[in-house]
Amino acid sequence: MEIKYRNKEIETMSREELAKVQLAGLKETVKYALRTPFYKERLRNVGIESPEDLKTLADIKKIPFTTKNDLRDGFPEGFLAVPKSEVVRLHASSGTTGIPTVIYHNQHDIDRWTELVARAVSLIGATNEDILQNMMTYGLFTGGLALHYGGERLGMMVVPTSSGNTRRQFSFLRDFKATVVHATPSYMLHMYSKIEEEGFKLSDFHIKKVIAGAEPYSADIAKKIENLYGVDVYNNYGLSEMNGPGVAIECVYKNGMHVSEDAFYLEIIDPETDQEVEDGVPGEVVLSILCRQATPLLRYRTHDLSRVIPGQCECGRTFRRLERIKGRTDDMLIINGVNVFPSQIEEILMRMPEVGTNYLIVVDKNGALDQVTVKTEINSEVFSDDARDLNALKARIRDRMKATIFISPNVELHQSNSLPVAEGKAKRVIDNRKI
Ligand code: ADP
Ligand code: ZN
Numbered sequence: 420m421e422i423k424y425r426n427k428e429i430e431t432m433s434r435e436e437l438a439k440v441q442l443a444g445l446k447e448t449v450k451y452a453l454r455t456p457f458y459k460e461r462l463r464n465v466g467i468e469s470p471e472d473l474k475t476l477a478d479i480k481k482i483p484f485t486t487k488n489d490l491r492d493g494f495p496e497g498f499l500a501v502p503k504s505e506v507v508r509l510h511a512s513s514g515t516t517g518i519p520t521v522i523y524h525n526q527h528d529i530d531r532w533t534e535l536v537a538r539a540v541s542l543i544g545a546t547n548e549d550i551l552q553n554m555m556t557y558g559l560f561t562g563g564l565a566l567h568y569g570g571e572r573l574g575m576m577v578v579p580t581s582s583g584n585t586r587r588q589f590s591f592l593r594d595f596k597a598t599v600v601h602a603t604p605s606y607m608l609h610m611y612s613k614i615e616e617e618g619f620k621l622s623d624f625h626i627k628k629v630i631a632g633a634e635p636y637s638a639d640i641a642k643k644i645e646n647l648y649g650v651d652v653y654n655n656y657g658l659s660e661m662n663g664p665g666v667a668i669e670c671v672y673k674n675g676m677h678v679s680e681d682a683f684y685l686e687i688i689d690p691e692t693d694q695e696v697e698d699g700v701p702g703e704v705v706l707s708i709l710c711r712q713a714t715p716l717l718r719y720r721t722h723d724l725s726r727v728i729p730g731q732c733e734c735g736r737t738f739r740r741l742e743r744i745k746g747r748t749d750d751m752l753i754i755n756g757v758n759v760f761p762s763q764i765e766e767i768l769m770r771m772p773e774v775g776t777n778y779l780i781v782v783d784k785n786g787a788l789d790q791v792t793v794k795t796e797i798n799s800e801v802f803s804d805d806a807r808d809l810n811a812l813k814a815r816i817r818d819r820m821k822a823t824i825f826i827s828p829n830v831e832l833h834q835s836n837s838l839p840v841a842e843g844k845a846k847r848v849i850d851n852r853k854i
Contacts, residue, residue, distance in 0.1 A: 420671060422734050425541040425573075429681055430736045437737065438476055440681050444709025445479060446470035451500040452715040457493045479684065484693070484705065484718045490520040490660070501525050501713045510659050511559045512758065522659055523713040529568070531710040535665035535679050536569020542670045542677060542736075543628055543653040545599050547574030552597035554606060555633065555756075556582040561663025562633050562756070566601045569665065575599070585610055586617045593623040600629050603756040604636040604652070607644045608787030621648065630655045632664065633756040635744050637853075654743060660719050661706050667741050675728040675740030682710040685739065686718070687727060690748045698727040698739065703748055722749045750848065752782060754789045757825045761847050764793060764828075767819050773801045773812055777838045782850045789852065791828040793820070796835050 424430045432440070449470045452458035465481045466472065473479070490498065499506075505525045512520040524532070540551070551570040555562030563581055570577040578595050580588055582602075588610065591597070600607075607629060614621060626648055631641070632655035641652045656676050657664040666683055667676035678685050684707040686695050696702045704721045724747060728740040752759045761780055768774045775796035783790050793816065801812070813830040821827050 420733075422671070423541065423544065423546065424736075425538040430538075430738065432737060434737060437680055441684055441709060442473070442476050444682070445476065445684060445707065446473055448707065448709055448711070448715045448717065449473060451712050452717060454500040455493075455498050455715065457489065457497040458715065458717070476684070479686075479707065479718065480695075482717050484720050485716055486720050487520060487660075487722075491518045494518045495521055498714050498716070499523055500715055506713055510561050510564075510663065512659055520660070521714075522662070524662075524711065525713045528662075528711045528713050531682065532565065532662045532665055533568040533572050535662070535682055535710070536565050537572035538679070539655065539665050539668040540566070540569055540573050540575070540599070540630070542668050542734075543599075543630065543651075544671045545573065545575065545628060549575050549598045549628075550578065550596055551575045551599045551601060552578040552580055552588070552592060552595070554580055554582055554588060554600060554602040560757075561657065561659045562601070565657070565662070565664040566630070570599075582606070585613050589614065589617055589619045589623070592626065593619065596625045598625055598627045600626050601655075602629065602631060603633050604631040604640050604644060605634065605755055605787050605789060607631060607648070607652075608640070611644075611647050612786055624648075626650050628653060630668070632656055634753040635746065638743065656723075656741065656744060658721055658723075660716055660721075661708055662711065666706070670732060670734045670736065672733050674732065675742055677732065677734075677736050677738040677740055680738045683707065684709055685727075685741075687725070690724075699729040701726040701745065704741065704744075722747045722751065724748060752780075752791075752848070752850070754782070754791055754826050759791075759824050759826055763824050764820065765847070767823065768793070768795050768816070771812075771816065771819075773797050774816075775835050777836075777840065778847065779838050780848045782848070782852055784852055791826055792831060793828045794831040794833055794838060796833045796838055799835050802832070802834050 453462060506523045507526050508524045510522050553566050557563030567577050567579055578591055578597055580591050627650055629650050629652045631652050644652050653669040654676055655664055655668045657666040667678040669676050686705040687702040688695050688705050690703040704723045704725050706719050707717045724745045725741045728742050732740060750761055764780055768778055775798050778795040781792040809832055816830045817827060
């Protein structure tokens with residue numbers, strides 16, 4: 420297979436060369452980190468007063484991990500390393516009722532990110548001859564804008580349909596002949612089930628490649644999408660703390676996601692002992708960003724579970740490959756690509772005076788899409804009320820969740836003391852989806 424590199428020198432450099440690039444990037448990141456209120460203190464506590472205090476890459480281990488809670492504590496400007504006037508964009512975590520996490524970018528950061536995404540798209544073998552229909556949400560969520568700019572940088576025509584409106588997606592696919600689609604795997608499956616219903620045929624479309632990510636999915640699901648549409652599916656991994664898409668993507672060999680190691684320092688750790696594990700051993704992905712000035716982040720705990728696939732990829736690239744994400748170490752749920760913590764659902768429920776104390780969140784697959792059912796107990800006075808009032812309460816709960824955490828659950832109201840009570844730790848979530 421002929422491999423078209425975007426930048427062969429970088430993509431195929433030796434691990435020794437890469438280590439030099441990474442050390443320089445790490446020093447640069449530490450330089451900016453020392454300008455933030457958060458890291459100034461953190462780094463000084465471990466004796467890092469200047470970038471020169473990092474002599475080798477191994478010195479990164481002196482730096483404590485950074486967590487999502489740190490980001491929340493630092494909200495809104497604790498991690499900002501450049502003057503506000505220099506910032507050109509921010510992205511904030513998808514839907515939080517309380518404190519969101521925010522990542523600021525200056526023009527340098529956007530340029531580096533855009534180039535990373537252009538390179539990511541070229542890894543799947545796409546070129547400026549391709550047309551990209553970008554079905555990921557444009558906005559605070561990173562997926563839409565990242566592929567938009569990255570696709571343009573590669574010279575593709577980008578069709579910015581954003582997410583939803585399946586019928587319009589179909590007509591745009593037919594009329595503008597997208598050859599590459601960026602979507603969540605669940606949306607790809609959902610779309611398939613609607614083709615006929617919406618009056619289209621598979622032969623109306625010209626899709627060859629699908630960039631699928633933002634949520635965990637199995638190899639079987641990837642195969643299923645490939646077989647249904649007759650396309651190749653490429654797994655794409657990113658998180659807003661590390662810009663978003665552009666962190667890791669599969670190449671044409673579809674055997675693990677090459678991490679952009681010139682821009683991210685990857686560690687896999689044992690989440691119990693916090694010690695780094697060898698390549699091949701599963702653990703939690705920890706990432707440091709080496710290409711961003713406005714919001715430096717060092718040793719960020721992603722909570723994502725994976726492992727490095729040992730050995731060299733046939734494509735010739737030297738960047739290591741991450742295996743498909745196997746799950747998470749925390750309780751974050753990903754509902755049709757949107758991140759939701761059970762605590763956010765709880766917070767909404769508990770702010771409603773009608774709601775009792777016990778609740779249960781059930782997640783199922785409804786066709787290809789994820790469906791959340793929130794079962795909640797309500798106070799006995801309310802329960803005896805008119806059915807119309809109960810329906811109005813259900814609608815209010817659903818609307819509030821839709822507005823603040825972007826999910827539309829089925830809501831079931833239950834009498835006090837009717838939902839199961841656990842003997843030990845409360846079990847609040849039943850996730851019936853299988854990865
Ligand atoms: P994104 O815009 O990539 O969804 P978020 O910050 O909203 O960024 O969510 C990031 C999380 O989404 C990751 O930590 C991971 O749990 C999940 N995720 C993103 N891409 C993938 C993927 N390809 N496979 C599995 N999980 C993914
Ligand atoms: Zn490869």
